[in-house]
């Protein structure tokens with residue numbers, strides 16, 4: 001169920017709960033962004049199982065999204081993506097901060113994510129938000145002509161009670 005829009009620092013971009021009718025827009029951004037995109041079914045499953053799914057919206061257009069699972073003391077940021085035409089304007093950082101905050105509010109003590117070592121812009125974002133590499137998963141990602149490792153990044157959270165939704 002959609003919650004009320006939650007305004008963050010920049011007034012024209014709103015971060016709100018992703019709903020079923022957003023999935024078509026989300027998948028379009030996903031397909032343009034990744035060589036091996038998530039399917040529509042994966043996004044629908046994430047909604048169905050109650051993951052923290054958020055969209056960034058500007059002028060009624062979905063311009064980005066983030067998906068995170070929470071449980072067993074850990075938040076896991078599973079996807080974070082901004083449409084190419086809206087990158088480098090601070091939206092990715094805001095969405096990441098939002099997810100980290102939701103993880104802490106859900107009582108999680110750590111946030112984890114995987115990122116391709118070749119994805120330097122994402123790694124810069126995560127490192128500037130305080131994430132540190134704690135491991136490497138060998139052959140985690142599909143890649144052209146084989147597999148690519150994933151760097152595992154972690155951020156310690158200050159857990160507190162609150163709503164995850």
Ligand SMILES: CC(C)(COP(=O)(O)OP(=O)(O)OC[C@H]1O[C@@H](n2cnc3c(N)ncnc32)[C@H](O)[C@@H]1OP(=O)(O)O)[C@@H](O)C(=O)NCCC(=O)NCCS
Pocket residue numbers: 033079080081082083086087088089090091092093094114115116119120121122124125126128
């Ligand atoms: C990674 C991504 C989410 C960043 O979103 P964004 O809205 O463009 O990022 P922001 O404008 O908030 O930038 C935040 C920081 O990220 C880093 N960054 C973002 N784009 C960058 C680029 N092209 N080159 C280098 N650093 C970059 C910088 O550290 C930047 O901080 P700064 O502006 O103070 O220098 C976006 O590039 C994206 O959607 N990429 C495709 C999907 C993807 O790879 N997601 C991550 C999967 S793990």
